[in-house]
Amino acid sequence: MGEFLFEALVEDMPVSHQKAAREFLAEKIEEFLKEHRFSYDKLEVFSTPRRLTVAIYGELSAPPGEELVVGPPVNLSFDEEGNPTPAALGFARRLGVEVEELERIEKEKGEYLAYRIKKEAPSFREVFPPFLSELLARIPFPKTMRWDGHRFSRRVKSILALMDGQEVEMEAFGFRATRITKGHRIFAPIFVQASSVGDYLQGLKDAFVVVKNEERLEMIARGLEVEAQGYQPPPGRVLEFWRDSVEYPNVFSGSFPEKYMELPPEIITSSLEEEMGLYLLRNEDGPVNRFIGVADNPNSDLSKVIAGNERVVKAKLEDALYFWRKDREKSLEVLRQELENVLYNDVVGSYLKKTQRLESLAKGLISSALADPILKEAASLCKSDLVTELVGEFPSLQGVAGGLILRHQGKPEKLWRAVYDHYKPGGTGEELPSTTEGKLLSLIDKLDHLVVAFATGYRPSGSGDPLGVRRAALGIIRLLVEGNLQLDLSGLIDAAIGLLAEEITLTSNLKDEIEEFILKRAEQKFSSEGYPIQHIRAVLEAEGLRLPVAYSKLKALERIKDSEALTALIQTHRRIKNITLGQEPKKLAPERFSSPYEKNLLEILTTVDSASQVFIEKMDYLSLLDGLLSVVPFINDLFENLMIMDKDQEVRENRIALLQMADEVLSRFIDFTRLQEP
């Protein structure tokens, strides 16, 4: 079996750059291999801070190919006598063939002359290296370094490329590829020569570099079994950070003086995790004064590493304690006045003004009985912590710090929790606020952010969204759908726009743009969860910003999405629509029904209709859908046994009226014909 190996040796790439780079390379290389029909068994991409590695295993051969060249339309290629025109002759001449050798192909706009140029089977060794060089330059890093006319995450030191044990001619970043790389910077700063992928991996392992990311993760897991036994395991985010920040992981643990446990664990975590990559240990009773970390050091004795980390942890916690003791005595009402000087947006002004808008939105929610009156106080105080020393030192504690201060001052849990949680959910997969008031505060905060951004002319671009409006929109969607908030989002947007209209001039289509933006994000979110796009569009079209309803319907449909029952329902609804389309509403006269088919259908429609009101009220769309499915056979019986378009006008109109009723009942869910292209 053949194989290809590439490595770029780099000066330390940030952890935050690596995952996206690996995924980008894997995706684009796979596309390339498929496009050129190269046979391969496996593609692997690895990274450490110092290297980016690609290994491809398999024959790496491709069948001969052909390129289709399309020429002039056939009707312009031959004159009335069937002789080739100059257009046809010119096309043939350019290809160096006779007109007779050309073939005809059908295209959308008609028939065209065409020719298939035979191509030799591409050689992997020739076509892949230049593709890879060009691909490396396109990796979308969050930020790149520029040096000597090159750009990459960080400065590249050398490149290695091998195919079936042979060096490959390849150039990138001003280097020619060799078969040589280097071992661990401190523990084996030696050259490592590779003649195969296996050789490369083993040679580097001997030089204290574990190339495979998953292997480093396993080493960390084994280390945790020793160092963190009896404690809760660190979350995936921490494990991935450790994995991608070292070449040879070695788990260690340490402790700090008990007195710093006076600090809320959130603050200890910020000091330890964000700045030092250490994780605070927890047992069933909560956090303890111990931490674990991962060193890039293969030695069994890490005593100096531990002692050093313990000294730094102590110093940081001492600082944090100083800030916490100062901040926790401060009044958030007083701090709020300082927000006048903190700019939120250069058109609409300070954070103080923002909290005033949030207060107004909160009042609206309270008066429509959606929230506890304490939401207003939470809205007014939620940004005060921006001027605390804690948030100055640990920006990620925004919200949390305010909540902790309120809790320390003995304020009600509903109040402090709402402030504490109101930035949640920060990103995909992050948890929602735990209380209704927290969810509502988060919702109006994000909504105000979105409205202010759009009102001041900001639009996210394909590549960038510095104000994070996509994240805000996604947060709003998750709060509504997963947080199951029953509120009128459309009205809330109107209210948020209304508050801004008092300050600045707004464009008339602002609401439409915001609505469209949120719906587009909802479509993408639901689609990423695996729901069929036709279903998503149908429910969003029906429900608009009533996102929880749209989502419930989507979930109900999911249960029957591949079933014949759904296909039948769609077909039946289409048959109904084919008849009722364009018809004036007709009056139903049940007393004139002569057949059991009409009577039976009416009976079941009436039953389902009254039940549907209850289901809709309870948002039980599964039951509603079940009800509708039970109607389908009766409609079909009607179609199969009766002519709808009876000669008698009264009979005809009465049957149409019955189908109009059926349409109305089915449409309580959605227009099912939208689920499938006709």
Added chain:
Amino acid sequence: MSIQDLIFSLQRFWAEQGCFIAQPYDLEVGAGTMTPDTFIRVLQEEELKVAYVQPSRRPADGRYGENPHRVAKHYQFQVIMKPAPEDIINIYLRSLEAIGIELTSHDLRFAEDDWEAPTLGAWGIGWQILLDGLEITQFTYFQQAGGRDLRVVPVEITYGIERLEMFLEEKDNIYELDWGGGKTYGELRLQEEKEFSKYNFEEADREMLFRLFEMFEEEAGRLLEKGLILPAYDHVLKCSHTFNLLDSRGAISVGERTKFILRIRDIACKIAEKITEGKDGRVSL
């Protein structure tokens, strides 16, 4: 190893790498980057290898001598090499060995940290270097200074002297460090920290500082028009320090902060423009 021995060792090491050892600049600056030996020289075309100690003042970091880690004035050891040598990271590792750090007993990390100096229109790509979790060095490849792309990329290595010394002495109180000559850091500097904290936070005359800022700013602009680049730059540094004092006195709101920074940056960028458009991009120093 005392602080003075640490400085001697670093000077010796970098002199051996071909650096000239400059002396500290005689104005208040927030960092070694701000002195003309870095800011002005990285903008010029010539190759550059320089190292020096620079006392750096950050008024808002003062803690009245009560915090064992934070001080309003600390010492930086600054190295600039342009172009950045190909094996600069290895050279840096050897400098750590030269001051007695046995790297195989420790955990050395290059943690992402892209340095930025908004008042100078300067930024770079690089790392803070952590030794057993302690930040001992800022390592930066400059990308821009004075708002201008640097065609030849310089590397800046800034060692925190006190941090390194705390590591070497395994102490967790800055004032207990051995300066050399039988003196501790505290004996030589504690009084200064106490008095300057009081000055920086409580006593500095805001009205005077606002006036001074205006005067320095105006003077910098006037000198720049006369082509006196270095004196103009001195006044940028004076503006910058005055701004830092106003900041620690709480005289500048968050909104105004940005405006002050932009005012300083504006002159720094004009200076950069003058230097790079001069004949061969050179000024005589």
